[in-house]
């Protein structure tokens with residue numbers, strides 16, 4: 050039975066050398082790393098980008114403008130979209146078996162473990178695509194901004210590019226090194242889309258992986274030429290933190306029955322994994338709930354630090 054991330058990663062053949070020393074250095078120093086993998090290499094690994102792209106298009110046609118907001122679908126009002134100008138899809142693992150192998154891509158798992166340095170789990174697997182002429186985002190980080198240098202990294206992201214990503218079709222921008230800053234982009238005058246002197250556009254062919262620290266300043270940009278720019282966003286989190294998707298509740302039985310022990314561990318769907326408290330989750334941004342949960346996570350951090358001090362983690 051799998052009872053730790055290290056065991057799960059070993060069962061999935063995620064070894065210390067999945068990421069090169071240079072890639073690890075880039076993750077630490079720049080906060081991100083871009084890896085090129087061809088569609089044929091993906092096929093050899095059992096991940097069919099053509100099939101995934103087809104399924105994604107079918108889901109977009111089916112879900113339309115509501116796509117990506119499954120958790121608030123009753124509240125969605127046409128014309129008042131939470132992120133107009135963007136097509137999203139949410140909870141992909143539940144929607145088609147072609148996504149099954151995406152959440153155990155060895156590089157994504159190695160990156161998550163390397164950055165988070167604690168037990169990890171999948172938080173969500175989603176799609177984002179800017180619509181023609183739209184899709185720009187302000188600079189942001191995807192987590193509560195860090196206040197202290199030793200605050201832990203709670204999450205890591207990997208984007209699997211389903212199309213060639215270019216400056217013209219709205220690729221992601223990042224500012225290298227900003228994952229080391231405390232506070233949010235807003236605290237530095239970047240609460241908007243204005244260009245940053247050190248920004249870099251992540252231009253790379255279909256099949257590439259962009260892996261980054263959740264604290265890195267990043268932003269989607271405008272799809273100027275109207276060409277598709279779809280990516281799967283694989284989000285891993287520190288296991289003690291909420292998962293965005295409650296896989297234990299949402300994953301259909303026919304998908305669960307095909308999963309290995311290691312996959313079940315990473316999704317936190319085993320009997321011994323605690324059920325997500327839905328009331329706390331819904332109220333997670335309430336200041337009191339936030340303070341109490343963060344204090345609890347810090348307490349667990351200090352317990353785990355002792356446990357990890359003797360382990361050779363990725």
Ligand SMILES: O=C(O)CCC(=O)C(=O)O
Pocket residue numbers: 177178186191219220221222267268269270
């Ligand atoms: O799609 C992109 O390029 C970035 C998406 C992103 O940063 C987000 O939705 O938080």
